[in-house]
Amino acid sequence: MYYRVLRINVENGNWYIKEYDGNEIIGPVDLGIHIHEELKTWEKDVFDPSNAVIIGTGLFAGSKLFGTHRLVVVFRSPESRTLHVAAMGGAAYRFIGCGVHAIVIEGRSSKPSIIFVKGNENGVEHVKIEYIDPEELEKIYSGYGEYIGAYALQKYLMDKYWDYIYSTKARPLVVGPAALKTVYGAIVSIDIDFNKKSFIIGSEDFAARGGAGSVLAQAHNVVAIIAGGNWKPQLPKDLIESIALNELFKRIAGKDFVSLVNEATVKYRYDPNIGAGGTFGVNYPHYRELLPLFNFNTMYLPKHIRKKIIDILLENFWKPFKEETYAKGKWTMTTCGEPCPAACKKIWRGKKLDYEPTNGLGPYIGVLELDKTAKLVDLADQLGYDAIVAGHLVAWLFEAVYKGLLDPSDIGLNDRPIMDPMIMNIEILSKNAELAEILLKNIVNHSTEVLKIIATKGIRMAAKYLDEKYMDRIKKIGVKFEDLVVYLPYGDQGYMTPNFYWTPGFLLPLAVTGKYWTNYTSTFTEPEEFAKTVAIRAIKEYEIENAGLCRFHRGWAEKNLSQLYSLIGINIDIDKHAKSMYQKIALYSIKAGAKPRFLESEKAKDVILTLSVEFNVSEWMGKYIKDREATIREWWSRAGKAFAQQMELSQDWIE
Template sequence: MTTPFLQRELIVGLDSGEWRVDSIDPDAMILGPVDYGWSRYRENRDVFTFGEGLLASSAIPGTRRMVFAAYSPQWESFYISSMGGAAYTFQHVGVNYVCLQGRCAEPSVLLLHNDGDALSVTLEPMPDYPEIWKGYQPRSELCDEENVIGIYALQHAIFDRFAGRFDPKRARAFVVGPYAERTREGTIASSTLKKGKFTAVVDWCGRGGLGSRLLQQHNILGCLFGGNYHDPHGPRASDTDPYFVEHFGDKGAKVDRAATVKYYLDPKINTGGTLGVNLHNIGDMLMTFNYRSTLCSNDERAKQHKDFIVNHYLKQYNEETIETKSFDHCGEPCATACKKLNGKFKKDYEPYHALGPQVGVFDQRAAELLNDHADAMGMDAIQAGGTLAWIMECVADGLIDPERFGFPPAEKLRFGRFTASTDEFDLVADSMRNARYAMALIDAIRDDERAALFREGIRIAAHELNEMYPEHNPLCRAVFLSNGEQGHMVPNQYWVPGMGSPMPLMGKYYVYYGGGYITPEDLGRKNVERMVYELINDNCGICRFHRQWSEPLSGVIINDRFGLNVDFKAHHFELARQIHEHENGKAVPWETQRMADLFEGYMDYCQRSGSEDNSMFRWQGHKDSLVTAQAFWQAILEAQSKAFEGGVDGIADVRTPAQYRQHVGG
């Protein structure tokens, strides 16, 4: 049955506190929060938007992400980042999207509450937030801990002060932490609640520094949202199951479970979740000690993987989290239960890799301590891991004087060189030593003026350190992507050229990141394809863990539900093309020798013994590896531009099995 295609936006003027709700023109071709954010951004770069997808009120798992879009001060571009499960609560506010304009006079919290009949919007000043971040005693009925800091503290304080009129089952908050105030890389965090009590699951709008944007541009510390609005047309499972049966041969819940098994528990490898699956499968492509493992032989990495990861780091995780099935969901009912827990610590691959092996931490106790501290400060774990690992290498190798920046001396860490030997590296004690060192760096960068240059991010800090220490060249050890004059991003933690691509939004999965050598021409085209399909997920508010069905099917369901006739691939190609066109020209080639080493090492790895495949010879064995790597980068960029210019017909179709059979005439 078709539902009226009615969408509503809430526009909040932060200077005055005035707000209004407008209907969105059905012909505006706004199909979701990315379309919405992009359209408002093009009208005025200084707005901040967030919202839900068109299936948020459905019973389909994975459809309740809250999607944020705004200018990224870190990447110097339009950026999109989404938070798991938050739209499961946000749907009860009764608007699809929120647009923040202007700036509050004081640091404030935005309250969005719908009592079932009417929406209320309030801005509440919270001038004591710096003290709250330092420590807060939560009410025992909300939390088992006695004192919490950072993002955890601010969430508790907001609930204590403002949640009185909210139904505790339909209230949730997102907040920023101290790193949103001090850096361009701050996140937005949101803990899930069960029966009115905070759980260990925290969801993140993690990449791109949108937390910094929210606080520094708009003076917003967070938002408490919820209420009792119910979509009268919200489809039930019985309404959407026929689509799954037709296209995948089974009901939605079963199809979804099969499509997401690796995120739950893969019985064939006896682990699950991103951390378990990737640590298991990464093998001799492990990146450790600030990527220095990639400079070593395959066998050295394989030995480190076996002795440090399989026999210890992964073993602990499997025993403590997988065997006990300590799983939970992101806040929306979802049998995938991708949140893997050990007590109060939630574990995902990239945080526990970047703030794990990359910083010389191979023990779960040490990684838990470090990740929890970075989380509390509102840091992006990938960005933090890449930056801290680089600083630790610079300190350990004597490239910079730690005392000059308020950092502990080099003797306090165990990071001097790559090792795959447990005789040389005590997996428990040395991991804890490195974790504590990394935590000291986090605190120094936050509070110590001597370390202020690191608040500008790894790119600016690396260039400035090179001027301070020209004889040591600390820049050459850093791994980051560059955009615009100062924009930067630590790449996602996969050792593939795709993660270094010059796409308009990096730090996400708008790239091809599978293994294997493919030419830069193919890589550029595949990057554009992935951006198109990842945009479908983000614009529909769908978690990419469910992408096996969501990419080919979500458009079919939405078209039928709202009586639309939109070609989703074409629509999102055009969205991608517009973003590319608008942000084009900001991409900067790889700047550092370590980036070139990563590229060269990957080529050698793919080439290795026995192959007669000579298609990658042109990228190997040149005297200046950075120049060669930059030529590869340039070739990707040109291929991307060509793919955008070539139009949607050049984008391969992603099909359901039924669509595939129809395509091949079966």
């Protein structure tokens, strides 16, 4: 089995195909690490044209295995300043037809460019590049076909190149204005109904974390990729015929494949104990008082107060979703774009709602009305933001205004948002939604000097800039800008904001964070004990991502992945392989000057501290009371060293 790769230089239009031995490169993350090592991209600026964007599938793409058509993107992040991985569901189902497992984009186009790749039964038939004038692109982003931003660009491409898209059954990958104007840009793709020449609502997805779209747009001047065709990778009968696949799983797992998948994906399809499914449907009633709301400020409140807030949230925010999405006889849900019984994409009033974007642009910024939140998520999606970081941005700036570190006019607002979770009045809080809509647009438009810095430098460097600019305000109020936002620092400039879970798992010294390559449960244990669970998940999540597998299928996939690889002629210890590749990411981080550092945000430190109180861990609570800073550093350092030991990282990983 070979991993087939198309390398394109968009500066001169040259391209070639290379095949990598499947026992060395077994997936897109492996390839991304290899390419970035080869190019020594740690030596260059993050927006240098050498910062290759690797977009690829796993080796099981094209099979009948559910969940194996995730499209994975590897790049050097303008946020963390080290290697990062982002992925979108379902897009590889169309992409694999282009004739290769992965495309590598290098060089910088002189004009905004669109890459076309067409595959036939023998592989890649042709590669071409077309251009779009910047003025025309700006006009499209402003509004086309009832959409704006990335959605408008995809609609424009569908209208202009429909014959090509239809004949190749391609699913365009595009970027929005957030990718061109900020470091928070996503790569966006919406699946297409080829019979109706329209979007399939709910099947939109995003390779977003870390700013993948920003690198594609700003390092390479590529705004769209249209890749498809009828190439089919050669896979064994057991993986491409449904009857044979079911027999295979009866042998290796004791159950037919569909039954195994249905059992493993209950949460994402429909949990009868909750009466809902999907991450949005399950997380709110499951995590309840452990949900981070109001820019993590709810973690400072006693549990009985948080319970009241959650009760309000469940009644007014979650219940409307449950009642309408699961209305009798007309469940509104779909898949990410590949055949899958989980149908995890739940649609409410025409908008797909997943937990992270909805929480980030809802309760996390003080908006407790679902209709207003859905509108904000849609705006962030169309502008082409990473919706998770968009939530952090808005919450951070809202609290900075609320506390007096910023005037509303500093960020183009004409009113002050409310960021006090004790104000349990939905109507009073509703103005936050209106202000968030203005702010999301203002960041992309660089509407003020402050927002231009925030858009182009990233949260951490912008916070340092604001600390200097508004030193008098800081002295008066007694809090710095970085103290109001949660992130893990990398080197002198990099950082990564966490996913929306109250856990130390996203704030440990990990080579890759902001993703689920960690233990993200809300718990507090001895640091060494917790670190062991983080190391296990880092290895397993690497394997799932590298296989192009949806992590919603991890329940069945992790147990059977080695045997599935053996079917295609790859016989390696995948745990050992994943650990060795993770070590390479860590070594890259050292070369790039982007090792993780101890927390510098007081709120980030509190994420760890407050959990010891939440779970009544008396020994650590006592230490915190005696010496807060030293105790947090002790727990963090011990956990970090234990993780480094488990992963066999270099001795200087933790300083």
